[in-house]
Amino acid sequence: MKKKLSHSVYLVHVQDIIDLSPSLRRLVLHSPALVQYPYQFNGAHIKIFLPKSGQAIPQLPQLSNHGFNWAEPDNKPFVRTYTLRNYDAQACTLTIDFVKHGDNGPASAFAEKAQRGDVLGISSPGGPMPMLKSATRYLFVADITALPATEALLEDIDPLATGDVVLLLPQTEDLPAALNLPVAMHLHSFYGNLSQIKAIVDHIAHFTPLHQENFAWVAGEASLVMPIRKILREHWHLPAQRHYAVPYWRRGENEETYHEARHNFIDK
Ligand SMILES: Cc1cc2nc3c(=O)[nH]c(=O)nc-3n(C[C@H](O)[C@H](O)[C@H](O)COP(=O)(O)OP(=O)(O)OC[C@H]3O[C@@H](n4cnc5c(N)ncnc54)[C@H](O)[C@@H]3O)c2cc1C
Structure with missing residues (x-):
């Protein structure tokens, strides 16, 4: 049964790193709190929050109807949009596949350098729901x-x-x-x-x-x-x-x- 959609953010850690192909790296992200993740469907948009250089843990925002509020605006993380590739409520994991396009972007660099235990933030899913409409073709x-x-x-x-x-x-x-x-x-x-x-x-x-x-x-x-x-x-x-x-x-x-x-x- 689908849970009611609510906006929330989570700190998760990298549990597994899987190279799918030369250009794509899968990070399996875990937190016990993901048992309550308001999953709708795989393929949904999610925001990720990445620590800035020198930080081990990113600041998470408070969510309002107008977007993100930051308790320490000077200390905002890098915010990027990715795709919820797979959610597993039982394992409390969520998977994201990152394109490795080099270390010129914080998200790509995070994925390329990822180690088990690294911490990032993720949001609840967004984007159009459903994303596909029923169609004859x-x-x-x-x-x-x-x-x-x-x-x-x-x-x-x-x-x-x-x-x-x-x-x-x-x-x-x-x-x-x-x-x-x-x-x-x-x-x-x-x-x-x-x-x-x-x-x-x-x-x-x-x-x-x-x-x-x-x-x-x-x-x-x-x-x-x-x-x-x-x-x-x-x-x-x-x-x-x-x-x-x-x-x-x-x-x-x-x-x-x-x-x-x-x-x-x-x-x-
Ligand atoms: C709804 C949505 C879903 C997305 N889902 C995914 C996903 O599942 N997996 C995924 O890998 N990306 C996904 N993206 C794309 C991703 O958000 C962007 O590629 C983002 O710019 C990557 O952030 P970065 O910090 O690595 O680079 P940035 O700091 O944003 O950019 C740094 C430089 O890298 C360049 N750049 C950015 N992306 C690429 C790329 N792919 N190839 C080559 N150069 C690039 C930029 O043009 C810029 O010059 C999604 C975007 C949206 C809007």
């Missing part, structure tokens, strides 16, 4: 930052679902061996960096247009999401409630500088 488009959400959503989708899954991954080894694709869904994989985006957009532009009984789920780097949302809305006239199109990051900008632009794009 689906289109998923994701880069590797959105692969964890794509995998989680595909695990829960109707096994008879039809449609297409388009992935942009750094290398062939990043494609999960056990991708849980319904038999009537087709996988289109592209490998490499963002220079592949034009080929992906051209590829999708040739698909049979989606209509209002279909649903599109698109996430990844901003210059991947933007032209695909344009196809969905302006070429295929897909209503806003029949797609999710969220830029998860933008090249050259960190989360602090990109956060507001992302929300402006989503709200548009």
Whole structure:
């Protein structure tokens, strides 16, 4: 049975570190308090709170209807958005898959240097609920930052679902061996960096247009999401409630500088 959704934050420690592929590292996070985690579904958005340099434990915010309140504003942690990949109430664990893109970002650096016992904060889940709407056909488009959400959503989708899954991954080894694709869904994989985006957009532009009984789920780097949302809305006239199109990051900008632009794009 699903628990009532309430906003809360938790301190958790790294219990296990699993390298899924050259680019993705899974951290299994544990706290006895997670037994009460207000889980809704795997694939939901969550905030993570990372200690600043010299800190062992991050400050956690108080939550209000207007966002986060900080008892010590000068001592705020790094706040990032990730995907709840898996929740296990019995084991009191929650799993997040981090892209290892180098030590130029605090979240990537945290994952790359993680040791068992390291402490971070996490929030209760957010984002649209449910994230997918029931549909006669689906289109998923994701880069590797959105692969964890794509995998989680595909695990829960109707096994008879039809449609297409388009992935942009750094290398062939990043494609999960056990991708849980319904038999009537087709996988289109592209490998490499963002220079592949034009080929992906051209590829999708040739698909049979989606209509209002279909649903599109698109996430990844901003210059991947933007032209695909344009196809969905302006070429295929897909209503806003029949797609999710969220830029998860933008090249050259960190989360602090990109956060507001992302929300402006989503709200548009
Ligand atoms: C709803 C949502 C769910 C998300 N889920 C996940 C998830 O499950 N796993 C995941 O790995 N990411 C996920 N992301 C993306 C993640 O939040 C961003 O990649 C974030 O910027 C990483 O923070 P950072 O501290 O590592 O880098 P930042 O400090 O934000 O950025 C530092 C530099 O690294 C660049 N950068 C950021 N991300 C990448 C990347 N992936 N590849 C190359 N360069 C990058 C930035 O452009 C910047 O130049 C999600 C984002 C959203 C909005």
